Amino acid sequence: MVDQPIDKACPRQGTGSADRWAAPRRADPADDAPKRVCLGVVTGPHGVQGAVRIKSFTQAPEDIARYGPLTDEAGDRCFELSLVGAVKGVVLARLSGIEDRDQAEALRGLRLHLPRAALPQTEAEEYYHADLIGLEAVLGDGTRVGRVRAIHDFGAGDTLELARPGASPVMVPFTRAVVPSIELAAGRLVLDPPPGLLDESEA
Secondary structure, three states: OOOOOOOEEEEEEOOOOOOOOOOOOOOOOOOOOOOOEEEEEEEEEEEOOOEEEEEOOOOOOHHOOOOOEEEOOOOOOOEOEEEEEEOOEEEEEEEOOOOOOOHHHHOOOOOEEEEEHHOOOOOOOOHHHHHHHOOEEEEEEOEEEEEEEEEEOOOOEEEEEEEEEOOOEEEEEEEOOOOHHHHHHHOOOEEOOOOOOOOOOOO
16 A cells, blocks of 8 residues: 555535645554554665655655654654755654664664654644544445545545445545544544445446
């Protein structure tokens, strides 16, 4: 799967204006305790003094250093991150405790996570992509449709990509009309799709 930026607060269309300030990622919906979101991945070393290249999943790449210490996926290792530059789609950074190129090389592929609770609260009718991904999508009568696998913005507003068992994925506009209810605590959202939206041939 392809990683995308994740710290975006996205408003449902049709709910008035709202700031869109950071960005989505596609991910396997795994429940962490505490829940963590991936802000970037180390792609390799840079230079000989321990700096690393990081592919940032935040909309503004430099925001990866905005929220405080980052951890590995399990939360066992913690790194202070300081930016030193940017080049060709990645940010250059120093991670605490990494002093030479060999140590930096050993981190290749390391995903850097942040506790979900460290992200700022959203405004009313705004939702982090990290919170929406993995939600179960159901109809008003409780019929299960699928699960949110990714969120896309093709230029006309956000669209939810739903993975469906035994059927092709389907795209659903993230509007109040089509998604009238979002129940984060219950791990689901309710759909009211127009006729034909979900009528796709089974895989």
